[in-house]
Amino acid sequence: MSQAELYVYSTNDYETSLEAYQLRKANELLLFAAQFNDFYKVKLKDTHLPIRTMAEFRQIPFTHKSELVQDQQNRPPYGANHSYPQASYVRYHQTSGTTGRPLRILDTKESWEWWTDCWVEVLRSALVTKEDRVFLAFSFGPFIGFWAAYEGAKKLGALVIPGGGQNSLERLTSILSNQATVLLCTPSYALHLAEVAAKEGLDIKNSQIRCLIHAGEPGASIPAVREAIESAWGAKCYDHAGMTEMGAYAFSCVEQGGLHVNERQFLAEVIHPQTHQPVPLGQMGELVLTNFGRYGYPLIRYRTGDMVVNASEPCRCGNRFRFFPGGLVGRSDDMVVVRGVNIFPQSLEAIIREFKEVAEFRIVYYSHQELLQVKVQLEATSEVASRLQVKLRERLGLRIEVETVAPGVLPRFEMKARRVLDLRNGQKAFGV
Numbered sequence: 001m002s003q004a005e006l007y008v009y010s011t012n013d014y015e016t017s018l019e020a021y022q023l024r025k026a027n028e029l030l031l032f033a034a035q036f037n038d039f040y041k042v043k044l045k046d047t048h049l050p051i052r053t054m055a056e057f058r059q060i061p062f063t064h065k066s067e068l069v070q071d072q073q074n075r076p077p078y079g080a081n082h083s084y085p086q087a088s089y090v091r092y093h094q095t096s097g098t099t100g101r102p103l104r105i106l107d108t109k110e111s112w113e114w115w116t117d118c119w120v121e122v123l124r125s126a127l128v129t130k131e132d133r134v135f136l137a138f139s140f141g142p143f144i145g146f147w148a149a150y151e152g153a154k155k156l157g158a159l160v161i162p163g164g165g166q167n168s169l170e171r172l173t174s175i176l177s178n179q180a181t182v183l184l185c186t187p188s189y190a191l192h193l194a195e196v197a198a199k200e201g202l203d204i205k206n207s208q209i210r211c212l213i214h215a216g217e218p219g220a221s222i223p224a225v226r227e228a229i230e231s232a233w234g235a236k237c238y239d240h241a242g243m244t245e246m247g248a249y250a251f252s253c254v255e256q257g258g259l260h261v262n263e264r265q266f267l268a269e270v271i272h273p274q275t276h277q278p279v280p281l282g283q284m285g286e287l288v289l290t291n292f293g294r295y296g297y298p299l300i301r302y303r304t305g306d307m308v309v310n311a312s313e314p315c316r317c318g319n320r321f322r323f324f325p326g327g328l329v330g331r332s333d334d335m336v337v338v339r340g341v342n343i344f345p346q347s348l349e350a351i352i353r354e355f356k357e358v359a360e361f362r363i364v365y366y367s368h369q370e371l372l373q374v375k376v377q378l379e380a381t382s383e384v385a386s387r388l389q390v391k392l393r394e395r396l397g398l399r400i401e402v403e404t405v406a407p408g409v410l411p412r413f414e415m416k417a418r419r420v421l422d423l424r425n426g427q428k429a430f431g432v
């Protein structure tokens with residue numbers, strides 16, 4: 001199915017405009033939540049319903065992750081943002097907790113069906129069909145990760161091959177012996193598998209894998225990361241974005257230059273993180289999302305903390321869903337200002353990944369004489385380190401220290417990679 005057909009498929013029951021459709025979906029959700037959801041009853045008490053315009057929608061208070069965490073502490077174990085009696089819920093997941101206390105989230109059968117449909121869209125955008133054999137390099141633990149992808153692939157009619165409870169070599173062996181055609185994993189793990197395959201003499205480049213779909217980290221929209229994965233696997237690489245608390249809300253397309261929001265199921269806003277105003281076209285802001293179909297666990301105007309560029313042009317693929325070039329460009333809380341320059345870990349990663357000789361790396365934030373400093377640790381030779389330092393200076397206009405460490409010293413990751421070590425206030429690592 002081409003992207004143009006996909007668009008028709010995705011939008012054939014729209015009203016006269018996307019905005020009219022989204023306004024109706026928003027009102028259905030708001031009226032439901034204000035009546036049946038104890039968490040949103042309180043938050044929506046000053047909102048006059050139904051809303052008539054998107055400007056009125058933007059008057060509704062934001063939902064912050066800290067509120068959801070606090071709510072679960074006040075009303076353990078699941079909090080007030082569950083709209084139905086507990087007997088209606090059939091799925092349990094929790095957030096990874098890399099940036100704080102994990103959230104416990106339940107889904108009803110209908111909400112989980114909605115999650116599945118969102119993943120069907122992700123798979124369709126990567127042109128996956130019932131002919132495919134989909135391998136999921138995922139632990140199948142309480143982190144939502146690829147559980148919904150598993151359901152989506154099954155719904156499409158593809159053969160799903162679980163890779164839980166296996167080490168990397170066992171997974172590679174399963175991928176090759178089952179002649180899997182699609183691999184779902186984090187970008188870091190795709191690179192790690194390639195490293196293991198090279199060591200074991202396994203030929204993944206000529207395997208049946210024709211595409212990889214990534215989640216968990218934003219790496220697949222970073223050109224150098226994507227190229228590294230595509231050349232190691234001899235396959236095309238697609239991105240996807242989702243959050244345990246929100247849903248699988250965006251996917252990349254054949255053009256591969258960024259992410260499309262699934263606007264049939266999500267309402268996206270891009271705001272300035274401090275002023276809270278919508279950012280002008282072409283500028284960067286924080287993504288705020290509302291999910292339309294997860295009535296068992298709705299989120300309205302949720303501050304994702306993810307920074308995106310509010311594109312002024314639609315994507316060339318023909319899909320008119322809102323497009324974010326470069327995908328998720330960083331986390332609002334990961335951005336640091338070093339000697340007047342805004343730095344996201346991803347922007348450093350984009351440069352580091354251009355050096356194919358780097359097996360693994362870590363970014364370290366630390367204080368020196370009260371000033372924030374950044375250094376990069378590399379598993380590479382000192383010659384590569386010097387060249388990287390020159391490149392960082394050229395691109396960022398900053399001198400950033402680059403040090404080499406012994407091969408195999410830095411941690412490897414299966415799910416969310418944590419390549420930032422923050423030593424400013426004692427030792428604390430957080431997710432990229």
Ligand SMILES: [Zn+2]
Nearest residue numbers: 253255315317
């Ligand atoms: Zn596109």
